[in-house]
Amino acid sequence: xxxxxxxxxxxxxxxxxxxxxxxxxxxxxxxxxxxxxxxxxxxxxxxxxxxxxxxxxxxxxxxxxxxxxxxxxxxxxxxxxxxxxxxxxxxxxxx
Amino acid sequence: xxxxxxxxxxxxxxxxxxxxxxxxxxxxxxxxxxxxxxxxxxxxxxxxxxxxxxxxxxxxxxxxxxxxxxxxxxxxxxxxxxxxxxxxxxxxxxxxxxxxxxxxxxxxxxxxxxxxxxxxxxxxxxxxxxxxxxxxxxxxxxxxxxxxxxxxxxxxxxxxxxxxxxxxxxxxxxxxxxxxxxxxxxxxxxxxxxxxxxxxxxxxxxxxxxxxxxxxxxxxxxxxxxxxxxxxxx
Ligand SMILES: NC(=O)c1ccc[n+]([C@@H]2O[C@H](COP(=O)([O-])OP(=O)(O)OC[C@H]3O[C@@H](n4cnc5c(N)ncnc54)[C@H](OP(=O)(O)O)[C@@H]3O)[C@@H](O)[C@H]2O)c1
Numbered sequence: 001x002x003x004x005x006x007x008x009x010x011x012x013x014x015x016x017x018x019x020x021x022x023x024x025x026x027x028x029x030x031x032x033x034x035x036x037x038x039x040x041x042x043x044x045x046x047x048x049x050x051x052x053x054x055x056x057x058x059x060x061x062x063x064x065x066x067x068x069x070x071x072x073x074x075x076x077x078x079x080x081x082x083x084x085x086x087x088x089x090x091x092x093x094x095x
Numbered sequence: 096x097x098x099x100x101x102x103x104x105x106x107x108x109x110x111x112x113x114x115x116x117x118x119x120x121x122x123x124x125x126x127x128x129x130x131x132x133x134x135x136x137x138x139x140x141x142x143x144x145x146x147x148x149x150x151x152x153x154x155x156x157x158x159x160x161x162x163x164x165x166x167x168x169x170x171x172x173x174x175x176x177x178x179x180x181x182x183x184x185x186x187x188x189x190x191x192x193x194x195x196x197x198x199x200x201x202x203x204x205x206x207x208x209x210x211x212x213x214x215x216x217x218x219x220x221x222x223x224x225x226x227x228x229x230x231x232x233x234x235x236x237x238x239x240x241x242x243x244x245x246x247x248x249x250x251x252x253x254x255x256x257x258x259x260x261x262x263x264x265x266x267x268x269x270x271x272x273x274x275x276x277x278x279x280x281x282x283x284x285x286x287x288x289x290x291x292x293x294x295x296x297x298x299x300x301x302x303x304x305x306x307x308x309x310x311x312x313x314x315x316x317x318x319x320x321x322x323x324x325x326x327x328x329x
Contacts, residue, residue: 043260050212054163063156 002059004093005029005086011051012082019044029083045079056089064092099123100166101312104149104206105176107133109275113301114173114308115142126162129176149176149202159209171221171312172210174203174247179240179277192239199243204250207265211258220263221312224251228271228329232292236285244269248323255321264317268307269325273299294328 009025012033016022021039025031032038034045049066057063071078071088078088101118105111106127112135119125119139127133128145136142147154162169177199180191203224214220226248229241248267255265271293272278272286281289290296307324310316 047215047261050215054212057160058164063160 003086004056004089005082007055007059008052008082008086008089011048011055015044015048015051025082029081029086031082033081033085034079035077049079052085052089056093060093062093064089066092099170099312100126100162100168101171101173102126102128102162102169102206102210103173103175104202105129106144107131109277110270110273110301110304111173111175114175114305115139117301117305124166128158148198149206150197152205155205156209159213163213168217169210169213170219172206172214172223173308174206174222174224176202177225177244177277179237181236181240181280183236184238187239195239196243196246199240200246200250203247207250207254211254211261211263214263215258215261218262220258220261221316222254222258222263222265223308223311224265224267226251226267226269226323226325228269228293228325228327230269231325231329232289234289251323252321259320262317264311264320266311266320267323268304268311269323269329270304271299271325271327271329273301273304292329297327299326 005028009028009031012023012025012031023031023033023039033048034040040048053064053066066089076084078084101123103111103114103125106115107129111127111129112133115125115127116135119142124141126143126145128147128149130146130148132146133144136144145158147158149155178195180187180195182191207222210222211220224247225244227241227244229237230245230248234241251265251267258265272289278286290298303326307326311319
């Protein structure tokens with residue numbers, strides 16, 4: 001099965017096609033998605049999360065909800081970089 | 096124009112059935128759902144039915160996953176499924192309250208959320224929710240039903256703003272009494288008094304509702320969102 005980081009990066013690349021201000025993914029797992037240093041506004045970010053949720057569901061056959069209460073209240077946001085998001089998704093997939 | 100993909104909840108009978116038959120006869124692709132199977136669908140080979148409760152999150156998300164894979168898009172969602180209970184609030188069990196809110200309000204929310212996830216990809220979508228004149232008329236004996244629908248009005252207005260950037264409009268239709276099973280239990284004299292409070296004193300018809308929904312979902316209505324249209328002049 002495809003690695004979660006890879007899925008996220010693919011979705012970011014896809015989404016980049018719609019954006020003027022593109023997310024530079026050359027840093028791989030360190031790529032900033034949201035928060036300081038990120039270029040996505042909150043609506044773009046919501047749409048990207050939805051795409052990632054769907055891509056993960058297609059690959060792993062399991063539906064995960066990325067924006068549950070736990071995620072929203074964590075001190076270190078799991079949404080900050082490709083790496084943190086990927087770790088977070090892996091945890092959800094194991095649950 | 097390629098055929099529209101239209102998802103309608105509560106298609107087994109009543110208004111939902113009439114809506115499904117209407118859009119099927121126009122050549123649209125219609126997907127429906129309700130807790131039990133409809134007995135009319137064999138006349139329409141293209142119709143697809145999901146047997147589920149609209150407040151069952153797991154089943155609902157599974158259904159949307161299947162729709163996304165099979166069609167790759169969703170043009171229209173009509174949140175018609177709904178239940179009512181006519182009773183004085185002093186005689187309304189808490190379980191009934193929960194059931195009404197689950198189906199009407201939470202079900203509507205769940206479908207809006209999952210539909211918008213698919214619709215945003217194409218930057219196009221039309222969502223129509225079901226309100227009721229019981230809310231503005233403040234009908235005694237329908238406190239919980241009216242409250243669950245008032246919440247739908249509020250959802251419609253706010254989601255219209257949240258989804259505007261995605262090219263999705265969200266509106267609601269508020270029917271007057273229509274003679275379906277839903278209002279079967281209402282005593283006749285109460286019903287007569289109710290019709291008197293409308294500007295136009297007659298029962299609603301399926302076509303009245305269909306007409307409003309046709310308007311909300313047409314391409315040209317892309318500047319119409321967050322609106323609740325009450326029938327009968329209420
Ligand atoms: N008739 C009126 O006078 C009137 C007036 C104003 C507003 N409305 C609104 O119009 C809508 C349709 O009403 P109607 O008169 O057509 O009612 P109806 O004849 O009682 O039909 C209700 C439909 O919803 C389905 N349904 C109910 N609960 C469900 C659930 N939890 N999950 C999935 N499907 C469910 C039913 O099928 P199953 O039983 O198989 O699930 C049925 O197909 C409702 O939202 C209602 O509030 C009606």
